[in-house]
Amino acid sequence: MIKYYPIIGLEIHVELNTKSKMFCQCSADYFNKKPNSEVCPVCLGLPGALPVPNQKAIEYTQIIAKALNCKLNTQSKFDRKHYFYPDLPKGYQISQYDQPFANNGFLLINDKKFRIQRVHLEEDAGKLIHKSNATYVDFNRAGVPLVEIVTKPDFDNSTDIKDFLEYLHLLIQQYLKVSNANMEEGSMRLEPNISLTQKKGVLPGYKIEVKNINSFKFVKKTVDFEIDRQTKLLNKNVKLKNETRGYDENKAITFFQRTKEEAKDYRYFPEPDIPPFTFLKKDLDKIKLPELPHEKLQRYKSDLKLTQNQALLLTKDIRKAELFEKLISKENSLNNAGKIANFIINRSYDRNMKISEPEQIDKLDMTKAIKIVLKSNQKAVNDYSSGKDNALFFILGQVIKVIGKNVDIKELKSELIKQMKSIK
């Protein structure tokens, strides 16, 4: 049997969470809105309407690209990409062709380098709604800024892909905060291009693109399914051709949608309604990034001596990381970083993780809760008195449980210390 090597590239679409749409003033927040309520002549593509680019969306694209170690281009422009579809109001999509805002980046995942080919900005299309034998078009989504990230075909297994995507999701949603990146709502969409090659690094003459996958788990399943399916077919000497497939999450299989035999001719040409962009290198260099997940992880490990696991669990949720940093910023807390980390990691949260927004709580309720906990945890109180700082966090955790609400930790902590001192 011939040995085949998977060769996989990813296309990721991310809707930006700007206030307004890409080329008009309509709200970009279309989810759950009444159909065709967030529209205007521009995003409906009415005669005479013209696109005016959203500067914020361009900035966000450049921030994403910078975080992906891309080269930000000083010259860039929009192009028209023509195709016919009922949800595309102008008969073309404003996208970017040969001068994207950025290209040639990479991400390091699992100690491997995965190259990013390009990061470009475009507008989203409307949505078709099929209902009782009729099809309706909702243009609320039309014109929402959409960033497309294209990787090189550098992946050969589904685990790396899942880890790559999870990191990207964390980065964009929680660290850069430029997209809600909600896969169920479709604000982050993933499309792997999967093929098998006999010679490592040499692209075979076909690729299979899988669309409409809405979770990382399903991407992993899709990739594994495709590798298996394609291997079997190749072993049966079936010649594979370019095609687009969909993913059926119930059956955990991919299914044929259409061939991509004929290369689509999108008749790209520069968008005449939007002048090309020139950026100064010094301005591009000034674009600031927050501390990125892998940098934070590294700092937690080397400076704060957290274990890999602790650091990972904190950095995977920016709210936990932010709370952690708030607590350790208190005097003397630095030495307790590990304990504070455990305290935060072990806390139970509600599903929505509202931890960063403490609720107002009656001072009396707080005092009452502290009293109850102190009474029933004598051992911990004694431990604390005898200098075991660890105990404080245990007690703190118990108090929070009793209160059952998100409270201002700082306030609670100082109140707790006050009460324990008064007991002494």
Next chain:
Amino acid sequence: MKLIGKTLTELLSLIDKKQISEEETANYFLKRAIKYNRKLNVFINLRNKIKFQKKGVLKGIPIPFKDNFLTKDINTSAASNLLKDFIPPYNSTVVQRLLNNGSSILGKTNMDAWAHGSSTETSDFGPTKNPWDITRSPGGSSGGSAAAVSAYLSPIAIGSETAGSVRQPAAWCGIVGLKPTYGRVSRYGVIAMGSSLDCPGVLALSVKDSAIILSLIAGKDKYDATTSDISVPNYQYLIKSPKKYKIGIPEEYLKDTEKDIKNNILDAVKIYEKMGHKIVKIKLMSPKYSVSVYTIIQRAEVSSNLSRYDGLRYGKTRDFFGEEAKKRIMLGTFTLSQGYVDEYYKKAQKIRTLIIEDFNKAFKEVDLILAPTTPNTAMKLGESSKYSFFGELMDRLNEPSSVAGLPGISIPSGLDKKELPTSMQIIGRSFEEESILNLAYQFEQETNFFNLYEKQSKNYPD
């Protein structure tokens, strides 16, 4: 009081002095429009009542707008059956700015469908007749707007030009046609033809009137990213101080031009020389290259701009596109297709750059360029169908400056032997409208355009 032939400037002054009222003026033009529309087919949509205003500098003067300018709640079709039932929910910026300045809407003027043509004969609502000779075309695509001014259904009208669509009908109708620099006036709300070339323009009786209107419609528009934020000068004030210019005559533009047109220009040159301007011969790239470049770029953009009329909206399927639009869609689609885009569209863009450089070179030597507007005077209706690329050939003297985005103004230069108006155009540097207006105004002051208008308006009594 006899109003016939009064310029916008004169009318505004009469209203100011309370010698006529806003209402009288508005109704006067509405009456004339109704009276002569049947004969000339100027309007696709003529208002039956003017919602005149009593405010702003324009004091309710009703303006005819070319039917590719969107007017809120008033049908806008670009003279195509496909958009026959389209009622826009918004005003184009030009319409809005004029309304804000007190104008009203007289009606929507006929044009070549989608502005595809130079005769109004591609209109789905029949051609407009040239007021000078109703067996002839008024030119196009802004033919309805030019005819409206020529027959004094209004002292001014709004048109648009992609390459020649304001200047050429102005020339054939013996009036003033001003095409500003690309980006000087907002395209927002103008049904797109060739987006990198389209430019709203003014048709007028007098140079000063066109300057007044330009001052009101020009300037940055937050809805059009291609408008410039260069400040808008007070054109009508600036033209009052005559300046001396070095004027270039491009020999290439006089070749293949009718003898009478050429002779009238040479006479105009003598007048300018006498006034103290310096005239020099210059060499420009042959207009024939611009014809090719323009045709390719415009068709490509047309095919893209018309793709939104896909049969799903506007209540009409694509069968409602006329012959000319279909031809342009096909040619444009072809020039953008894989395997051909390098050979046609990209090559055309490169030559476009050369044309721009060619003008830049000329403008190092001279301040302004003087040339015929059209190679011939108004043609008979029906002639256009004998030529393929009729529009491109008729507009060949406008295409180079349009492709370069430069401002130009066409003004009457006399009559030919057939008693039809001849014209010449003045082309200037980008965003130097004040210079072309200044030189045009000097000629008007000197010659009163040979009283062409007085002769012509006798044929259209009140």
